[in-house]
Amino acid sequence: MDHQALAREMRGLREQVTGITDTAVAAADGLLIAADTADSIDPEGLAALAAAGLGLARRTAEATARGALHRTVTYGSHGCAAFYAVGDTALMVVLGDEGMDVDRLHTATQPALRRIDLILTEKTEKTERSERSESSEKFETNVNSAKAVEGV
Amino acid sequence: MSGYELLARDLAACGRDGFTGEVRVSGSPGGTVHLRGGLVVAVESPGAPGPEALLLRSGRIGGEEWAGLVRESGGARWPAAGLITHGYTGAAQLRVVCAMALQDAAFAVVAGSVDGCERGPAAESPPAAVAVGEPPTRLLQDAARKLNALLALPYPVRPERERPAPAPLSHAADRLTALRRELIGHADGRRTARDLAFLTGRGVYTVTVEVARMLGEGLLECPEAPAPIPVRLPPDGAGVRPREPAPLPPPPVAPPPEPVALPRRRPGASGITEAIGGERNGTSWKEFFRLRNPTGK
Numbered sequence: 001m002d003h004q005a006l007a008r009e010m011r012g013l014r015e016q017v018t019g020i021t022d023t024a025v026a027a028a029d030g031l032l033i034a035a036d037t038a039d040s041i042d043p044e045g046l047a048a049l050a051a052a053g054l055g056l057a058r059r060t061a062e063a064t065a066r067g068a069l070h071r072t073v074t075y076g077s078h079g080c081a082a083f084y085a086v087g088d089t090a091l092m093v094v095l096g097d098e099g100m101d102v103d104r105l106h107t108a109t110q111p112a113l114r115r116i117d118l119i120l121t122e123k124t125e126k127t128e129r130s131e132r133s134e135s136s137e138k139f140e141t142n143v144n145s146a147k148a149v150e151g152v
Numbered sequence: 153m154s155g156y157e158l159l160a161r162d163l164a165a166c167g168r169d170g171f172t173g174e175v176r177v178s179g180s181p182g183g184t185v186h187l188r189g190g191l192v193v194a195v196e197s198p199g200a201p202g203p204e205a206l207l208l209r210s211g212r213i214g215g216e217e218w219a220g221l222v223r224e225s226g227g228a229r230w231p232a233a234g235l236i237t238h239g240y241t242g243a244a245q246l247r248v249v250c251a252m253a254l255q256d257a258a259f260a261v262v263a264g265s266v267d268g269c270e271r272g273p274a275a276e277s278p279p280a281a282v283a284v285g286e287p288p289t290r291l292l293q294d295a296a297r298k299l300n301a302l303l304a305l306p307y308p309v310r311p312e313r314e315r316p317a318p319a320p321l322s323h324a325a326d327r328l329t330a331l332r333r334e335l336i337g338h339a340d341g342r343r344t345a346r347d348l349a350f351l352t353g354r355g356v357y358t359v360t361v362e363v364a365r366m367l368g369e370g371l372l373e374c375p376e377a378p379a380p381i382p383v384r385l386p387p388d389g390a391g392v393r394p395r396e397p398a399p400l401p402p403p404p405v406a407p408p409p410e411p412v413a414l415p416r417r418r419p420g421a422s423g424i425t426e427a428i429g430g431e432r433n434g435t436s437w438k439e440f441f442r443l444r445n446p447t448g449k
Contacts (some may be wrong), residue, residue: 018181018198018312021347034383038340077208077215097350098205099181105309129252 005119009112010036017108019100021079024093025086026050033090033120042093050083050093073102078124084109087117154317155179155266155294163288166190173274180264181312181346185258186278190253191285194278194279199311199346200356203280204230204254209353213240230279250280255294256355260346262295263311298357307368309345311360316372317341325371331362332371341375
């Protein structure tokens with residue numbers, strides 16, 4: 001995975017949308033991957049909350065036949081917290097103050113989410129590919145050794 | 153034509169036309185200018201705290217109380233009457249807050265970049281509108297004058313550009329004003345002057361000027377590069393994987409049956425018969441009793 005590219009995406013989003021105060025990316029199970037957060041925020045806890053919140057929202061959408069889940073946004077008097085699913089592997093948290101234009105945030109996050117998904121799954125795909133090629137090599141080695149034993 | 157000239161031209165035209173409605177300014181931070189009869193009655197921008205943020209962040213009213221006032225006023229975005237009747241603020245003070253927020257938002261729009269303007273129909277009632285509007289040309293000239301004054305300072309700062317952090321000198325500084333203490337406390341190398349204005353509940357122009365002065369005096373400094381964002385992968389090192397469905401709960405274990413009576417001894421359970429080898433030689437205790445009592449079974 002390209003760590004620099006992920007950090008660039010997170011910082012770029014904060015600079016692109018006025019009012020974003022913090023961002024974090026976590027695996028779908030809530031394990032933190034990267035956090036660009038203020039010291040006053042516990043990023044590990046935030047990632048776990050986001051995973052639980054998205055899970056609950058997804059089940060609510062299913063149970064009420066609301067279709068595919070887009071995002072969840074929590075509004076407070078001092079701003080809002082938006083949770084987005086990144087593909088089916090990860091999630092992104094965006095915190096903003098009360099000045100943030102939430103519609104503009106949603107527009108700006110769509111391309112960023114797609115790029116972050118590509119960055120995160122790059123390693124997995126590579127690993128799977130290499131695992132597949134390693135296992136096929138092993139198979140070939142075994143076949144060759146078997147042939148050698150049989151004296152073919 | 154620069155963004156400012158575009159905005160000035162369009163707003164001047166609105167003034168001449170006696171336009172009533174809103175002008176959406178696209179750009180960064182951009183905003184919305186509400187006009188009534190060619191006069192600006194409210195400006196909203198993500199770049200400057202509005203009257204609501206100024207009241208809430210300054211602690212004049214709490215979030216719960218604000219929500220209560222909004223409910224009381226039937227869902228109005230700006231419960232002005234409730235604020236006054238409940239004594240959170242005076243009527244004159246509220247007018248000052250609204251007028252300051254209007255000018256501050258105009259400054260934020262002018263200090264950023266303007267890509268375009270688009271007229272739209274009037275919103276039902278612009279939030280926190282001032283009773284007597286400002287002529288748009290005068291409002292923009294005032295904002296431009298503030299920006300020029302800011303950029304003429306020894307350490308010019310833009311509301312959304314610099315991200316200052318406390319300098320070593322700030323730890324030794326004493327006799328700081330309340331605003332300066334707050335800014336040193338919140339500046340962390342990630343926040344801009346605009347972010348600090350929202351956090352402290354003060355006007356973005358006031359905070360930006362103070363940040364510029366503090367940078368000039370060495371109380372704040374701008375880090376060379378932003379702090380790196382640490383990235384770590386899940387411990388298995390295989391990158392992120394799709395979420396797995398939750399494992400099925402284990403089948404409920406049947407509780408052991410409650411004993412209804414004392415256990416009964418089963419013959420041969422102790423294994424003594426096998427242990428003494430009674431069966432091996434063909435004779436057993438049973439045979440012994442049978443010999444003693446030939447009529448028994």
